[in-house]
Amino acid sequence: MTELQVQEDVSLRDLxxxxxxxxxxYFxxxxxxxxxxxxxxxxxxxxLPVVALGGGSNVLVSDGRINAVVVRIAIRGIKWMEGEDILKFRNSDILKSQNLKISKSQNPTILPSHDLSIPKSQNVVFVIAGAGEQWDQLVAEAVRRGLWxxxxxxxxxxxxxAAPVQNIGAYGAEIKDTLEWVEVFDSESGEVRRIASADCGFEYRDSVFKSxxxxxxxxxxxxxxxxxxxxPNLAYRDLKQIFNDQFDALKHIYPALPGFPLSHSGHSGAFVDSDRVKIPLAWILDNxxxxxxxRKGNVALFERQPIVVVNLGGASAEEVRAFTEEVARIVKDATGITVEYEVQFFF
Structure with missing residues (x-):
């Protein structure tokens, strides 16, 4: 095994x-x-503190020097198992069961590899994906394989x-609907543990991992x-109106989020509204x-999806932060709703 190499003075802009x-x-x-x-x-x-970085989609990083050890999680690999492969995996001894106390759950279930609650039906596929895989690529491959x-x-x-941390969701679905377990590294004890879905404390855009x-x-x-x-889960009217095929419909409505629109440098993620308010924030921002x-300077709300903040080119971190604060103030003044952020700020 090659020794892990540390890099010094690494720009985070392209990450x-x-x-x-x-x-x-350090990186x-x-x-x-x-x-x-x-x-x-x-x-x-x-x-020094550690800053863990995933796909870089929901973070706003200072333009200055980051006096920390930045660790990019690049753990890759996807396993697709069904039938006998699931049984073999269940009988393997990949992880030992550990005790783990998680907030929001008094009695968390730590699942050993031989005690997975996998139905015996031939119509299910068990998928394990490394944290460093791109979410949308996983979705695309699942769709290509005919999986729902x-x-x-x-x-x-x-x-x-990053997906379980936010309990990502869209168009009537959330990640908690299909998630079986999350495997974590405990940076204090050095142990690897597996946490059952029921003990992840999933709520609207929330989980125990945010505490x-x-x-x-x-x-x-x-x-x-x-x-x-x-x-298909076609609970949202716009999905029904555009296509019968759900995946194509989403690509039509939301065509370029991973790389973002042609003239934009990127995007920071989305605002989220208070848990007490269930009206979509995009509707509030628009209507x-x-x-x-x-738009203000080099920062704007994406016209086709106003909950998304975009860098039009050359924006600074402070410029983006001031922009999001101004949008939050406008919403507060107009509606009384306090806007929270999905974005993590590293300053």
Missing amino acids: TTLKIGGIAR FSVGNEQELASAFRFAREKA GIENLSGIPGSVG PENKKLIIIRVAFLLKRNGT LCGLKGF
Whole structure:
């Protein structure tokens, strides 16, 4: 095994979809949990904080120098199992069961590899994806294989590892609907643990992984249960109107989120509204605040999906932050709703 190499003074600009980011003092790209453990040991030796970076889609990184150890989670690989392959996996001893206390759950279930709750039906496929895989590529491959369950989540940027943190959702579906378990690296103990879906505390755009006490948990793999024989979830009217095929419909409505529109450098992610308010924030921004296409300097709200913030080219991190704060103020003044952010700020 080759020794994990540390890089110094690495620009983070091209590692975020906003194309904004300063210089990291130290940088690692890790491809497995052993390398991840080495990166955290290095950080402890240097007495520096660790900033874990996935696909870079929901982060806003300072333009200045980042005095930290930035660790990019690049754990790849996707396993597609069905029939006898699932049984072989269930009987293997990949992980040992560990005890783990997670907020929002008094009695978390840590699943050993031989105790997976996989139905014996021939119509299900068990999928394990590395945290560094791109989410939309996983969705596209599942659709290509004729599998159902995550097709509504097409077009959402970011990595597989970031998806459970936000409990990503779109068009009447959420990741919790198909997620079986999450495998995490505990940066304090150095242990690898597996957490059942029921113990992830999934709520609207929320999970236990967002709480401060669980920041020590780094997601390294995610498992899903998909179906071969499914039916489209066409709860949203616009999906019904455009196509009968769901995946094509989403690509038509939301055509370029992973790389974003032709003239835009990138995007930061989406605003989220208060849990008490269930009216879509995009509707509020467009119809109540008139902010669809709102632009200030080099930052704007995407015209076709106003909850998305885009860098028109040359925007600074501070410019983007000031823009999001102004949009939040306008919404607050017009509706009384306090806007929260899905974006993580690293300043």
